[in-house]
Amino acid sequence: KQEVTQIPAALSVPEGENLVLNCSFTDSAIYNLQWFRQDPGKGLTSLLLIQSSQREQTSGRLNASLDKSSGRSTLYIAASQPGDSATYLCAPPSQTGGFKTIFGAGTRLFVKA
Amino acid sequence: DAMVIQNPRYQVTQFGKPVTLSCSQTLNHNVMYWYQQKSSQAPKLLFHYYDKDFNNEADTPDNFQSRRPNTSFCFLDIRSPGLGDAAMYLCATSSRNSQYFGPGTRLLVL
Numbered sequence: 001k002q003e004v005t006q007i008p009a010a011l012s013v014p015e016g017e018n019l020v021l022n023c024s025f026t027d028s029a030i031y032n033l034q035w036f037r038q039d040p041g042k043g044l045t046s047l048l049l050i051q052s053s054q055r056e057q058t059s060g061r062l063n064a065s066l067d068k069s070s071g072r073s074t075l076y077i078a079a080s081q082p083g084d085s086a087t088y089l090c091a092p093p094s095q096t097g098g099f100k101t102i103f104g105a106g107t108r109l110f111v112k113a
Numbered sequence: 114d115a116m117v118i119q120n121p122r123y124q125v126t127q128f129g130k131p132v133t134l135s136c137s138q139t140l141n142h143n144v145m146y147w148y149q150q151k152s153s154q155a156p157k158l159l160f161h162y163y164d165k166d167f168n169n170e171a172d173t174p175d176n177f178q179s180r181r182p183n184t185s186f187c188f189l190d191i192r193s194p195g196l197g198d199a200a201m202y203l204c205a206t207s208s209r210n211s212q213y214f215g216p217g218t219r220l221l222v223l
Contacts, residue, residue, distance in 0.1 A: 004155075032210055043119075043203055044156070044214040051210070089155065091212070099144045099163060099207055103155040 002027040002094045006104035013080055014112050021075040021107045023090030028071045033092045034101065035064050035075050044089065048075070080111045116140070117215035119204050125221045126194050134189040134218045136204030144207040145187045147179060150217075151200045162187065194222045 003026045013019055025033075031052045036044040048064040050057045050073070056065045063076040073090055087106040094100040118137045126132040138145065144163050148156035159173045162181045176198070178190040191198055199222045204215045 034211060036214075041201070041217075041219065043216040044205075044212075046211060046213065049211045094158075099161060100146075100158060100168075101212060102158075105153075105155045108153075 002092060002102045004090060004092060004102050004104035006088075006090055006107050008107055009105065010108040010110075012110045012112065015080060015082060017080050017111075018076070018078050019080055019109075021077070021088050021090075021109070023073040023075070023104055025071045025073075025090075025092045025102075027092075027094075028068045030068065030092045033064075033066055033073050033090065035062075035073075036089045036091060036103075038087045038089060038106070040086075047088075077109075080109075082111050082113045085109055085111050117204055117206055117213050119202075119215035119218050121218060122216060123219050123221070125223060126191075127223050128195065129193045132191050132194055132220070134191075134202050134204075134220070136187045136189070136215055137185050138187075138204075138206045138213075139185070140206050140208070140213060141184060142206035142208050142213070143184075145181060146203075146205040146207070146212070147187070147189050148203040148205065149200045150203055156203055159189070191220075194220070196222050198222055 007022045035047045048057045050066040061078040089106040090104045091101040094102040120135045146161040147159045150156040180188045201217045203217045205212045
């Protein structure tokens with residue numbers, strides 16, 4: 001059964017800082033992994049999708065990496081801004097070839113102006 | 114714009130009074146999901162459909178039912194809501210590679 005852990009649970013940084021959010025998962029036989037952002041009281045917004053054949057995926061100031069062998073993914077946010085304040089969730093598939101994903105509890109990020 | 118739509122955004126119901134939450138999608142995706150999310154917790158999968166094939170999670174209470182009459186629509190029925198069912202309910206679709214979420218319905222049980 002896939003289990004997902006996200007560290008840290010919460011993070012507070014000053015504006016402009018670069019930061020790394022960590023995600024680890026127990027079943028490394030995954031075909032992709034998705035990172036989401038969730039603002040308070042809202043739904044989830046997809047940020048990046050990494051296929052198992054990729055090691056990195058970039059979108060603007062965001063960069064996600066995937067190391068299947070070690071069961072880890074990281075989300076790097078460059079030059080953080082107050083608008084980046086949200087909860088970030090990591091979601092690998094729950095089983096090989098299935099359509100279900102398992103979510104980590106997320107990292108709650110607060111960027112201070 | 115193609116999207117996942119949830120109605121209503123906020124729903125208030127009384128303890129024990131049946132309630133139905135709605136989800137529609139214009140993405141024409143085969144897979145649709147219902148998640149329950151409580152405060153500061155990860156979304157918890159209740160069930161998912163691949164086309165009309167229904168897949169219930171083992172720990173989803175019998176109080177929760179779902180219907181998918183066609184590709185575009187999916188409904189979540191809570192037969193007898195309890196105070197513990199107050200949560201955000203998220204609908205999502207999938208193209209196998211990526212999931213797309215609706216804005217959620219916040220359910221309050223009085």
